[in-house]
Amino acid sequence: xxxxxxxxxxxxxxxxxxxxxxxxxxxxxxxxxxxxxxxxxxxxxxxxxxxxxxxxxxxxxxxxxxxxxxxxxxxxxxxxxxxxxxxxxxxxxxxxxxxxxxxxxxxxxxxxxxxxxxxxxxxxxxxxxxxxxxxxxxxxxxxxxxxxxxxxxxxxxxxxxxxxxxxxxxxxxxxxxxxxxxxxxxxxxxxxxxxxxxxxxxxxxxxxxxxxxxxxxxxxxxxxxxxxxxxxxxxxxxxxxxxxxxxx
Amino acid sequence: xxxxxxxxxxxxxxxxxxxxxxxxxxxxxxxxxxxxxxxxxxxxxxxxxxxxxxxxxxxxxxxxxxxxxxxxxxxxxxxxxxxxxxxxxxxxxxxxxxxxxxxxxxxxxxxxxxxxxxxxxxxxxxxxxxxxxxxxxxxxxxxxxxxxxxxxxxxxxxxxxxxxxxxxxxxxxxxxxxxxxxxxxxxxxxxxxxxxxxxxxxxxxxxxxxxxxxxxxxxxxxxxxxxxxxxxxxxxxxxxxxxxxxxxxxxxxxxxxxxxxxxx
Ligand SMILES: Nc1ncnc2c1ncn2[C@@H]1O[C@H](COP(=O)(O)OP(=O)(O)OP(=O)(O)O)[C@@H](O)[C@H]1O
Ligand SMILES: [Mg+2]
Numbered sequence: 001x002x003x004x005x006x007x008x009x010x011x012x013x014x015x016x017x018x019x020x021x022x023x024x025x026x027x028x029x030x031x032x033x034x035x036x037x038x039x040x041x042x043x044x045x046x047x048x049x050x051x052x053x054x055x056x057x058x059x060x061x062x063x064x065x066x067x068x069x070x071x072x073x074x075x076x077x078x079x080x081x082x083x084x085x086x087x088x089x090x091x092x093x094x095x096x097x098x099x100x101x102x103x104x105x106x107x108x109x110x111x112x113x114x115x116x117x118x119x120x121x122x123x124x125x126x127x128x129x130x131x132x133x134x135x136x137x138x139x140x141x142x143x144x145x146x147x148x149x150x151x152x153x154x155x156x157x158x159x160x161x162x163x164x165x166x167x168x169x170x171x172x173x174x175x176x177x178x179x180x181x182x183x184x185x186x187x188x189x190x191x192x193x194x195x196x197x198x199x200x201x202x203x204x205x206x207x208x209x210x211x212x213x214x215x216x217x218x219x220x221x222x223x224x225x226x227x228x229x230x231x232x233x234x235x236x237x238x239x240x241x242x243x244x245x246x247x248x
Numbered sequence: 249x250x251x252x253x254x255x256x257x258x259x260x261x262x263x264x265x266x267x268x269x270x271x272x273x274x275x276x277x278x279x280x281x282x283x284x285x286x287x288x289x290x291x292x293x294x295x296x297x298x299x300x301x302x303x304x305x306x307x308x309x310x311x312x313x314x315x316x317x318x319x320x321x322x323x324x325x326x327x328x329x330x331x332x333x334x335x336x337x338x339x340x341x342x343x344x345x346x347x348x349x350x351x352x353x354x355x356x357x358x359x360x361x362x363x364x365x366x367x368x369x370x371x372x373x374x375x376x377x378x379x380x381x382x383x384x385x386x387x388x389x390x391x392x393x394x395x396x397x398x399x400x401x402x403x404x405x406x407x408x409x410x411x412x413x414x415x416x417x418x419x420x421x422x423x424x425x426x427x428x429x430x431x432x433x434x435x436x437x438x439x440x441x442x443x444x445x446x447x448x449x450x451x452x453x454x455x456x457x458x459x460x461x462x463x464x465x466x467x468x469x470x471x472x473x474x475x476x477x478x479x480x481x482x483x484x485x486x487x488x489x490x491x492x493x494x495x496x497x498x499x500x501x502x503x504x505x506x507x508x509x510x511x512x
Contacts, residue, residue, distance in 0.1 A: 002351050002352075002354060003351065003352045003354070005351070006347075006348055006351035006352060007352070010337065010340065010348060013339070013340065013344070014337075014339045014340075017339055017380075018339075082334070082335075082337075082338065083331065083333045083334050083335035083336075084335055084336065084337045086301060086331055086335045087335045087336075087337075087349070087396075088352065089300075089301055090299050090300060090301055090324055090327075090329060091324060091349075091352040091353055092320075092321040092322075092324040092325045092352075092353060092354070093321075093352055247301075247302060247303075248296065248301050248302065
């Protein structure tokens with residue numbers, strides 16, 4: 001327990017200390033809110049789809065959670081390169097404990113980041129339909145954060161260095177975000193795109209948050225939760241397995 | 249004297265490369281043991297196997313009587329280690345790095361609080377206690393790693409080139425600390441170095457490893473007698489051939505050195 005706690009605390013300290021990283025990573029969501037939200041708002045409203053900002057915000061929050069969580073997981077590569085991983089691997093604790101501590105830490109950091117983006121969205125004019133939905137939305141954020149931290153850890157466990165990083169960005173993170181229902185409603189898109197979106201876990205996180213923050217649903221909250229929990233469980237298992245096989 | 253380390257027929261293969269090739273040796277409790285060899289000889293690989301970081305291809309290792317493969321966690325509590333490459337978290341402060349270590353080793357808070365202050369004083373870093381490690385010089389980082397490795401009261405301390413890149417003053421001070429510990433607390437010291445005078449001065453037992461095999465084992469005096477040389481450095485060169493084998497090397501040797509150099 002103590003080991004898990006201190007591993008968790010370390011992730012948090014690193015996050016809080018990297019102020020430039022926090023500020024930098026808030027620029028993108030803000031840009032999306034302003035440019036897309038206000039830019040496409042009129043078209044969206046004209047097409048009879050309602051308020052675009054309201055539609056967009058859960059997607060932007062999910063984007064921050066997705067990015068932050070994945071990078072927290074991928075930090076394992078840094079620890080490999082800068083040597084700190086060895087310090088944890090020779091300690092009298094199991095790899096599973098290390099994995100749990102790191103993943104909880106990364107997920108907490110990503111949830112914090114998502115929360116900050118949510119607060120910014122309030123400044124831009126976003127209003128959730130009711131405060132009762134917030135605890136649930138937080139829960140979904142944390143679930144997504146766990147999922148993508150575990151995915152990041154799994155990937156980092158098999159990569160040797162940061163060279164594969166650009167590849168991950170372009171062929172995993174970007175598609176996960178853009179092919180989800182973050183930016184457009186999934187009703188009425190071509191079936192092929194709908195199928196891809198349905199296979200993208202991000203879609204379910206966003207949908208769950210929409211239910212709780214804006215009251216609209218595509219898959220429905222039960223489906224969202226079932227899928228998120230299942231995929232989180234699978235990825236955590238895979239991540240733990242791959243992490244346990246790291247050789248220095 | 250009881251044996252602290254017992255290694256028998258240890259082998260480690262990385263694909264086709266045999267990095268450690270049937271190594272056997274023992275290190276007695278309370279010993280100061282130097283593990284010497286040219287670049288790529290297999291020193292770090294052996295230490296990684298002794299400290300559970302790598303699993304051997306074959307062979308057996310006992311630390312303080314425990315089979316390493318079967319009693320990982322007991323063994324891990326018994327040793328401290330300073331790796332060849334840095335292994336601190338640069339974003340954390342000196343104190344936080346030590347605190348982290350104590351927590352993952354399950355040392356009680358009342359025990360480690362004073363111990364940390366004591367060790368910081370020992371390695372002369374008390375003033376830098378709350379500075380982030382990224383602001384430290386190479387020598388300060390090394391000292392902090394030594395303090396960290398000692399935090400959980402290990403019975404044996406592995407040091408993989410602890411003095412690499414340090415100035416002579418710092419090197420001397422470091423050995424003073426370490427030998428002092430060996431004397432006062434009876435901690436077994438297992439180290440590697442490329443400075444032969446250093447090994448000759450501090451080690452009571454020396455093993456020379458070359459191309460994954462033990463070339464000689466004994467006191468510095470014994471090795472000098474064996475090779476009929478006057479210094480350990482000359483004895484070492486005699487045992488391992490030229491210090492760097494540029495000419496007439498086999499393909500396998502060249503590969504070892506190429507690997508060793510590029511892995512830094
Ligand atoms: N993870 C690895 N994968 C492949 N080869 C490796 C790996 N680790 C070490 N080697 C190879 O094993 C051989 C022994 O390496 P090792 O690091 O043990 O040498 P060393 O004696 O510590 O050398 P140095 O004095 O340069 O530190 C080298 O040829 C090295 O390239
Ligand atoms: Mg080495």
